[in-house]
Amino acid sequence: MIDLAQLRREPEFVKAALARRGVELSTMDEIIGLDAEHRQLLQEAERLRAEVKELSRQVGEARRNNEEDKAEELTSTSRELGDQERMASQRVDAVAQDLREKLLMIPNIPAPDVPDGRDENDNVETRRWWVGMDQGAAFPTYAAHQRVPHWDIGIELGILDLESGAKLAGSMFPLYRGAGARLLRSLGFFALNAHMADYEEIRPPSFALTETMMSTGHLPKSVDDMYAIERDDLWAIPTAEVPLTSMNRDEILEESQLPLRLTAQTACFRREAGAAGRDTRGLLRVHEFDKVELFAYCTPDQAEAAHADILARAEGLLQALGLTYRVLDLCTGDLGTSSARTVDLEVFSPGVDRWLEVSSVSWFRDFQARRANVRYRTAAGTTALVHTVNGSALAWARIWAALVETYRLSDGSVKLPDVLAPYMGDQLTITKKGS
């Protein structure tokens, strides 16, 4: 949620910044108007309430002095004022709710250096990485045997069974088997081991309350992309960011605890309602995938370094896996609701011949902290909202795809990179059954 006080203080700045993301000026003016109305009504209601309280106090005093007539008179005056106060408060509540609903739909103010743009086509590619690049090697050329899409490799090697997945849960719910399932497990283990020295490992619930989903900004705006378990008023989490952000909801952290860094691997559920029919083949876009998330609560001063650390870790894993990737600076039009700045990592999939998003590293400023009410006590003794930063490292379904394509050999088998040897053991090379 954006800062109402800031909107009051510098409305033109906020409006201009949000206009870059396509927020209508009239929407902001409406909010400014509601805020003014709210405060005016609030004053009136509070004035009445103060009077009722004062009269009530006097009633008690009169009773103690056995002044029954006076008490009776004060009571009836107070009763009348009380009725007025109730009505005034109802008006306050109505406006406050309206204001809050509108405010929840407003996205975060983008960082000044976020490039302008309408959609993902305007994202700015800042750099690429591939094996041997630092030694001057040219961008890799992929051989014909690497130009096979992972869904074909999956069937050929018996490690990805999309049909069974569809049979169980519908399309876009993948089922991995054998070495394919083990590869997925290995990737999570590999990443968590890499982070655990500096990030506390968390295993959160896979479902969250509505309130929890609100704190990250996934609700109310993206309702259609979330899986709902209506009977129990729960939602399937779309990312570990949701539980991690709310872990310290309504709490005040000590500045000495910051940055508080957490990591978690969870299943991530996404309905992909707006993407029906797009990129549906194989693992390009699925309803459920595993992802390791890195997360930090920090002070404003620590945010930049925390963001850089997460990005470096995500890149470090991609480099360790020897996958080609590129780094994108997301434009204003493609930024997630809650984010002030996001850097995406896209891995190159030679078999599909496309770049696939496998990480999104975001700085939310205090936008999520304001919703979740996560604060810290400063050295001066005051409280302030924390900044939240998070990023994937990494989302495994697409990594799985890029790995089996990149490391496919001419005989059709897949020889995975050595970093996975501790986890894959004797299955580092995946061959056709019976061959």
Add this chain to the structure above:
RNA sequence: GGAGGGAUGACAGAGCGGCCGAAUGUACCGGUCUUGAAAACCGGCGUGGGCUUGCCCACCGUGGGUUCAAAUCCCACUCCCUCCGCCA
């Protein structure tokens, strides 16, 4: 799922419907004393919001209700603890 008990400030723990935003203790911060420290003593010590910056308002698990007035009474819900049942 059934029965009972509980939820108050950082923690512990009081609180006949009316000067209760809340006693007291501990912790914490400052001061006196001391060579220093401890002890003792003195003072301070919740979070938000509004505006005329001095005041006002809200918050005692959550949401309703009763009342001139609710931490205190009533109703519903949530969570925690104990016991029973079921169960990976």
